[in-house]
Amino acid sequence: MIRKVLNKRYRLHKERRILPILNELEKNQYLTCEEIENLQKTKLSNILKIAVDNVPYYDYLKKESAEIFSDGISSKQMLDKFPVLTKKIIIDNYKSLINPRCQNKVIKNYSGGSTGKPVKLLQDSVMRDYGLAATIRSDRWAGWEFGSSVFKFWGASRDQSAHLKEKAKRFLFNEYVFDAFGWDKDTIKTIYKLMKKEKPEIIIAYASALYFYVDTVKQMGLKPNHVPKGIITSADMLYDWQRKEIEEYFNCKVFNRYGCRELGLISCECKEHNGMHISSDRIYLEVVDDNNQPVPDGCAGRILITDLTNTAMPIIRYEIGDIGTISKQRTCKCGRGLPKLESIQGRITDYIVSSDGKYVSGTALTTVVPQLNNVQQIQIIQKEKGKVLTKVVKGANYSKQDELNIETVLKKYLGIDMIIEIEYVSSLLNEKSGKYRFVVNEMC
Ligand SMILES: [Zn+2]
Structure with missing residues (x-):
């Protein structure tokens, strides 16, 4: 109990900078669809204007500025003037995509390299803070709170030299991180025993890693030894058969989410488990056809993301490389007005046009x-x-x-x-x- 209180205090102190943003996002999620669309339009117009006024790559749009930002123009009409941003375009035009007048603290970030060369992006502190706050908001949907104990089945490789630092961090965050690559049966047994001892309230995992854990302990005849409050899966596709087996084993619901390393959280399931609420107060998500035009809700298309907060390198209509569908249903029983992604159907490279x-x-x-x-x-x-x-x-x-x-x-x-x-x-x-x-x- 004392540890839990200490953890809570430590986390609240460490994240104090983002608490006002978290409060803002907590309120936003219960706005109506229309209110969220209006909020999004204001943020979108602001970030697009920053891009046109400052970023050399969008210089050619200056002459159309009055038209793009005229009264009564819709978000779709504004975005229609902007080209799709692919990873290759970012690599080829890196310098001209940077805003030289950005006053915020800037950090470098990289895309995942699973589909080729990783892409370097610049993010400002505002984007990072909104990203973290949005993640915490959706962690809460799964039952997480400041001070919750967490098991992470993750991909980051653990450096032995950082062992002590890791131990301290584990204590302060009340968090165990298990490198999800290269597991053998002994490692899985160790995690299984630790699960019983530490009783993590939340499990956050690569879907495939958690499925592998469940499948292996079942094969070893090890019975479930702990029921967490919530399970969050991320980073790779969660198939229905994987979800079923994980939920049955832990007797606990899985909250699936979608995101990427370069942009952070994009969408997450609520307790209804019927699609994933999009973080529409920090990103603008489009699902488009082959001519970059939005497809009707309920139809599959390419996902494009515009970040609404990053002034260091505005990310506009970023081709994330996935095919997805926006839900036709505009309301959710949970009461949140954030629109929903019905599903992610996989990588563009697995589709024929x-x-x-x-x-x-x-x-x-x-x-x-x-x-x-x-x-x-x-x-x-x-x-x-x-x-x-x-x-x-x-x-x-x-x-x-x-x-x-x-x-x-x-x-x-x-x-x-x-x-x-x-x-x-x-x-x-x-x-x-x-x-x-x-x-x-x-x-x-
Ligand atoms: Zn919901």
């Missing part, structure tokens, strides 16, 4: 395989819109008729105007990851 601009998932396309005769293995690669390259490993009785069949079947899913090129190969080489990918989108 059909000839009429729709995103067709690789998973959906796997249903074509049984319709293809005499094909041993197949891979669909898209390098440009309107055209796909299909690599085929022929089966024993493959004929011209089977080639025509591939074209007919694929056109049914990808559009009648899609150009289907077929290349015959002796095998489909594994990528560096060692995984065979059925669909590869090389356009992004």
Whole structure:
């Protein structure tokens, strides 16, 4: 109990700078949808204006400034004037994307490197503080409070030389951090025993790491030994079957969330577990089609994020690389007015863009395989819109008729105007990851 009080005091002292922001965000979440949209529009207009007035990359928009920021213009109309910002554009135009007049304290941050070269971004202290406050707000939805004991199954590698520092931090934060990579059965057993001893109120984990833990302890015949208040999963896709197994084992609900290293928390589930509330008071999230136009709510498209707080390097219409859907339902039983992301359907690289601009998932396309005769293995690669390259490993009785069949079947899913090129190969080489990918989108 004494430790809990100490932890609470320490955390409140350490985070004192962000407490006013946290109060602001706590209030914002219960505004109506319309009030949140208005608040967002004010913040959006402010950050876009800072970009046009100060950032060399957006200099060419100065002549349209009066039109972009005219009375009565909508958020969508404002954003429509701005180009999509890809990771490649940031790398190629790094210096011209920086605001030379930013007065706030500036720090460097990097994107995750799972899909290529990490991207360096500049953040100011306001963005960092809003990011942290938004994370704390949604941690609370899962039952976390200042002083809560936490187990983290995370990816940061632990440096042995920092052992003492880690111990002190663990005590002060009441937090155990387990490196989620390279676990063996002994490590898992140690965590299992510690779980019983420390009884963490909250577990925060990579979805895949926590699933691996649950699956392994079950295989070892180790019965559940603790029921936490809440479980938060993040960082990678949480599949329904993983959620089911984790919830059953811990007898506790999973609060899934979505975010990325470079922008922080984007959305998080509330106790209704029916979509993830978007942090719309600190970011503007768009779901767009192939022409960068918003798709109707309930339809899948590419996710673009505009940060509403970072004046050091305004991040406008950032291509995060994921496909998602905004929920059609504008209200939630929990009473929060923040809009919801219905789902994240995966990486853009796992989608083919059909000839009429729709995103067709690789998973959906796997249903074509049984319709293809005499094909041993197949891979669909898209390098440009309107055209796909299909690599085929022929089966024993493959004929011209089977080639025509591939074209007919694929056109049914990808559009009648899609150009289907077929290349015959002796095998489909594994990528560096060692995984065979059925669909590869090389356009992004
Ligand atoms: Zn809700």
